Amino acid sequence: MSMIGYVRRISGAQALALGRKPASIKRLLTGGYDMQAMIRDQLRGKTSPKRAAMENAYARAKQISDELKRSERGTGPATFEEIQKMMQPLREAGAFGEDPDVLELDKSWHTLHYLLTGSAVPSDSALGRAILGGKEIGPDLGYGPARLLTASEVQDIASALAHVSAEDLTQRFDLDKMIAAEIYACRDEGELGLALEYFERLKPFYAESAARGSAMLLYLR
Numbered sequence: 001m002s003m004i005g006y007v008r009r010i011s012g013a014q015a016l017a018l019g020r021k022p023a024s025i026k027r028l029l030t031g032g033y034d035m036q037a038m039i040r041d042q043l044r045g046k047t048s049p050k051r052a053a054m055e056n057a058y059a060r061a062k063q064i065s066d067e068l069k070r071s072e073r074g075t076g077p078a079t080f081e082e083i084q085k086m087m088q089p090l091r092e093a094g095a096f097g098e099d100p101d102v103l104e105l106d107k108s109w110h111t112l113h114y115l116l117t118g119s120a121v122p123s124d125s126a127l128g129r130a131i132l133g134g135k136e137i138g139p140d141l142g143y144g145p146a147r148l149l150t151a152s153e154v155q156d157i158a159s160a161l162a163h164v165s166a167e168d169l170t171q172r173f174d175l176d177k178m179i180a181a182e183i184y185a186c187r188d189e190g191e192l193g194l195a196l197e198y199f200e201r202l203k204p205f206y207a208e209s210a211a212r213g214s215a216m217l218l219y220l221r
Contacts, residue, residue, distance in 0.1 A: 002185075003107065003184060003221075004104060004105070004106055004109075005105035005109025005110075005131065005218075006105065006218070007202070007217075008216065008217040008219070009154075009209040010028070010214060010215050010217055011214060011215070012213065012214075012215060014028065015148065015151075018138065018148065022138040022139075023139060025137060025138035025139070026141075028217075029141070029219070056089075060089035061088075061089050103202065105202070106198070107184065108191065108195045109184070109198075110186070111183055111184075111185070111192075111195040112169075113128075113131040113132050114172075114181065114183050115195055116128070116130060116164065116169070118172060120182065126156045126159070126160035127157070127160050127161070127164070129149065129153060130157045130160075130206070132147075134147025134216070134217075134218050135148050136148075137217075141220070141221055142221055143219075144220065145219075146217045146218065147217070148217055149218065150215055151210075154206065154209050154214060157206055157210075158207050158209065161206050162203070166199060166200065170192065173195075
C-alpha cells in the first residue's frame with residue numbers, strides 16, 4: 001500500500017482535547033461526526049451540525065445564483081468562473097468530499113521534505129518540521145502515530161516557508177542522490193513537478209494556518 005502524507009490544521013481547543021485524550025485522534029481524522037451520532041441527534045430533536053452547515057451552504061449557493069441572474073450578465077449558460085463561484089460555499093462545507101483544513105501531499109511528502117531540508121530524515125529546523133516534525137500523539141495509524149505541531153511551531157514554519165521559492169527547490173533536486181537516499185516513491189524527473197505543485201499549496205496552507213493561530217497534525221496513511 002502507498003504511504004500518503006497529510007497535513008491537517010486543527011484549532012487550539014482540538015489540540016488541548018487531543019492532549020487530554022490522544023486516542024480520540026482517530027475520530028478526529030475521520031470527521032468526528034458519524035451516522036450514529038447524526039441519528040442520535042435527530043432522535044433527540046437536535047439539528048445535525050453537518051446538515052445545518054450543508055443547508056447554509058446550499059442557501060448561499062442559491063443566493064449567488066440568484067444574484068448572477070439579476071445581474072447584467074445577459075442570457076446563456078453559466079461560465080466556468082460563475083459555476084466555480086456558485087460551488088464555492090458547497091466546496092467549503094465539504095459537499096464534494098473535500099476538507100479545506102486538510103492538505104494531502106500524496107506520495108510526494110518525502111521528496112518535498114528532502115527538497116526543503118536536503119535530508120531524508122527528520123530535522124529540528126523549522127523547514128524540517130514542516131512535514132516530518134511534531135510530537136507523536138495517539139495510536140499507530142498504520143505508518144506510525146500522527147505528530148502534533150503547536151500553534152507557535154506552525155507560525156515558525158510558515159515564516160520559514162515564506163523565504164523559500166520553487167526555484168530554490170528546483171536547484172536542490174538531484175535524482176541520483178535522492179534515489180541513493182531512498183526518498184520514497186522518487187523514481188524519475190517527473191517527481192520534481194509533482195513536488196513543486198504540492199509546495200505551492202503547502203506555503204499558503206501554513207500561512208493561513210499561522211494567521212488563524214491553528215495547531216497542526218502531520219501523518220501518513
